[in-house]
Amino acid sequence: MKKFPITLLFTLLALPVFADEPKIEAVTAVQSGAKWRFDVTLSHPDTGWDHYADGWRVLDMQGNELGLRVLAHPHEQEQPFTRSLSGLSIPQGVKQVQIQARCQVDGWGDQLFTVDLE
Numbered sequence: 001m002k003k004f005p006i007t008l009l010f011t012l013l014a015l016p017v018f019a020d021e022p023k024i025e026a027v028t029a030v031q032s033g034a035k036w037r038f039d040v041t042l043s044h045p046d047t048g049w050d051h052y053a054d055g056w057r058v059l060d061m062q063g064n065e066l067g068l069r070v071l072a073h074p075h076e077q078e079q080p081f082t083r084s085l086s087g088l089s090i091p092q093g094v095k096q097v098q099i100q101a102r103c104q105v106d107g108w109g110d111q112l113f114t115v116d117l118e
Contacts, residue, residue, distance in 0.1 A: 020045055021109035022053040022101035025080045029097070029115050036088045036117075040069070042101050043080035052076075054104040058088060058097050059112070066090060066097065090117065 022044040030037045044053035052074035058067040069085040090097065099113040 021106055021111065022056070022103050023080075023109075024056070024099055024101055024111055024113040026082075027099050027113055027115050029117060031117070034089065035086070036090050037084060037086040038067070038069075038088065038099070038115075039082055039084045040099055040101075041080050041082040044075075044101075044103060046074040046076045046079070048074055048076060051105045052103070054102055056083075056099055056101040058085070059100060060091070060094060061096055061098065063098075 022042045024040060025043055026041040028039045030039075038058055040056050042053050042056065046052035053071060055068060055070045057065050057069070059065055067085050067088040069083055071083060075081045095117055097115050097117060099115060100108055101111065102108045
């Protein structure tokens with residue numbers, strides 16, 4: 001039977017435990033005049049006020065933030081859930097944007113959901 005060195009064991013125990021990042025399930029974007037409305041559906045294993053998906057943002061393809069939707073409370077019993085951001089100005093000529101979700105514990109997720117605006 002192989003034995004792990006005690007330093008390796010302590011190193012592994014010291015690694016942070018990360019929960020699943022928020023997953024972007026669906027996005028709709030609707031233009032009304034010069035403004036846009038985004039409806040974003042997220043799923044995340046919210047556990048309560050100490051750990052929940054707390055926002056999502058609209059980015060241009062260069063990563064510049066165009067809008068932010070803050071989520072003010074956990075959605076433990078409502079998964080997946082959809083929230084909207086209205087009245088967003090998108091610069092003329094922009095054909096695609098990205099959506100990125102955030103968890104209050106783990107920060108911005110790696111997933112970038114691309115949305116065509118045409």
